[in-house]
Amino acid sequence: MATGRSLPFHFTPVDGPRQTEAGTNPHAKDTTFVPDTVEALQGRFGGAVLEVFLYAGEHTVYVDRSSVVDVCRFLKEELSYEYLADLGGIDLFTDEDRFEVFYNLVSFSAKKRIRLKIRVPEAEPVAPSITPVFAAANWNERECWDMFGIRFDGHPDLRRMYMPEDFEYHPLRKEFPLLGVPGSLPLPPQAPEAGLTLDPFAAAHGSKPVKSFQEARSDLADQ
């Protein structure tokens, strides 16, 4: 199970986030403007809270990668952010801190919503899993692993979410081409006992079905 072959691809990376004034956005909501929570986080975790951003009345708190589980637990148990609405990855395609993972937490009682972000470097694409705190993160983290190749430490069942396990790449990485890698996904055999085939696009590129499809493997137990 490779974490993705490197593909030659050039891309202009995104700039750093820019702070914009709040209150001018016609769609800004009261729920996402949470200065109290941000203050509480800064007071409690101090140096682990790296940056705070505000755009369209939405607070985003960058926290240190290693302390995200503690931050989530603190938010859940003491500030009543009991519901995980969303979790996802971002590929910034920068040299350092290439990936980001964001967490969207909701408090029903306080009617608030906050977004946490952590930065994950490319050299070590591992983030701590928050499944012990929010069980709902289970599938979202699997999806993040499938799409970006970010491993989640402590996840109970880190399999691919959408793509078959036999697939070798992580499609939402910026270097992955939109049309896919030719031959990475074979088509079914044209007769019941025949071999796998490829679509004309891949065949035109002279691709062959990758090896893992040709032989049934049972080395999963070893991992």
Place this chain on the structure above:
Amino acid sequence: MAPDPVTGGEGFLTTRVDAVLNWARSNSLMPMPMGLACCAIELMAMADPKYDVARFGSEAMRFSPRQADLMIVAGWVSYKMAHTIRRVWDQMADPKWCIAVGACASTGGMHRCYGVVQGCDNFLPVDVYVSGCPPRPEAIIHALMDIQEKVRNEYTAADDSGSGDRRPEPAPLRPRVLTPGGDRVISPVALYDQENL
């Protein structure tokens, strides 16, 4: 010996029984709705009281491939799903036909992306393609009528036996427009040109 005027020189069984068989088959197609995405919703609408596919004898949707003879692939086909579809297709008993409903099933459509097979004819023998995203239920019924016509023209043993002459064309299935000159079939183009009939 001159050919028999009734059967055209072929045996009675190989022509008439075949014709009856194809007629019966074409009016009792049992579709296997391989409903994948949005087109499947229009496929359901095809069976509803307004469009009523029972008029064509195909209202008995069979979700088991063993009982079906017409596969309707409705929706985009991902690479992951393609293997399942092919397996279901292999389990269907011959003779069988296939309709690709909508742009996605026919060509990949708007989903020009890594996950989607660019047309299910890459791994399935498709008989009729339906355009539209999604096609209206009328269009799917039209495709069903095309299949019926194809079934009536089905290859028979009579074709490659005897004198080598092809048997006469069967009667067309589509509702014919009666011209002033009699029971003659006219081209659909003429429908738009009523004055020059």
Place this chain on the structure above:
Amino acid sequence: MSMISKENFSETLKFWPRHNEALYRRLESKNSWLEERRGPREKGDPDPLENEMVLNIGPQHPATHGVLRCAVRLDGETIERCAVDIGFLHRGIEKMAENKTYQEYMPYTDRMDYLAPYANNVGWCLAVEKAAGIEVPERAQWIRMLMSELSRITSHLIWMGVGLMDAGAVSVFLWTFRYREDLYTIFDHVCGARLTVSHSRIGGIASDIPDDAIDLIEAFVADFPDAIRGWEKLLNRNRIWIDRNVGVGVLSREEVIALGMTGPNLRGSGIPHDIRVFEPYLKYDEVDFTVPVREDGDCFSRYHVRMEEMKESLKIVRQCLEKLKTVRGPIRVDDAKRSYPSKDEVYYSMEGLIHDFMYTDTGVCPPRGIWSYHAVEAPKGELGFYIQSDGTGRPFRARINAPSFSNIQGLEALMEGALIGDMVMLIGTIDPVLGEADK
């Protein structure tokens, strides 16, 4: 359904061998929802492995509402462990979003939750408008709201028709489709398409609602309450329906939050969370409606929540119709950088044509390096779009928070401990749409 021999996976599995193997190994693994709920198995318990059976249901199965695949391990008739496999409709729309302009991407949202496409259009447009700071004219907001509520009814009608067909009542499917056809006709008159409407535009909507469509909607609103009343008369005290729903698939308040379920599934367990009230968008703070909540948390309470939601939607539709009589004005922002010019402008003026071309080519450009998230209450639950911009006309990252994805995750927990015969009811009651869950 096919049986899988436990000893040798690789012989039985003809395709995606590693994937399937991983899936079936999941059935053997620890960390099940059930054990967390019930606690570890005690010594004296009978060993379920003695009469276990592994069944693979789906992806081609009529009761899975799409291409959902469940591998279940059975002990008699009880589901001991369930591994849900999705992704059979995965095409990578998040990847495609990065290669399309914001407006160009909008038709793809139609194909996500194809039971209620209008709600998705509105969700995407609102998210882009939030990122770019575009204000929408009032009339467009009312029309969006009206059509979103109608699409909620179409979605719940499918849930009801298909869900009841799973329970054995085929006739209800035909009845619901009669009213769905009425709604399709309305959409046809408003947008020109029955199913994939693509009617909303960034900064407004494509065209104003025609008068004949208003008449059709009024006729529908007058006609539909009778239909709901009839269905409730049929179902609320129906012995079979009650037996199959009451006490089946019970989720407590804590469980439903822990599983991250949204929409009617959340409200069916007693949590009055609705984005329309939580973060009012469009004009939902100006209309009068209630959020139906039930406390029991079983299939029957979710059924009630959805039935009452249809009535509440009708209430909102009536208020929108009333408002549309008085609220007149433009239906799109009059700003060529933020929205399409009107067709008159395009056909009869040079500037209009240039603006149309430029908008198609580049489109709206939110500021560089910002991100925002906007959620709407789609029929299935919270549908949110996270948009990160790099200052160009294409999203740098568009993340879709699909309600069906969260709900199907809860399905795994819901199934464990249930009976195999209730499986189709459980799939029906969470109402998944795989096009949305599979992205």
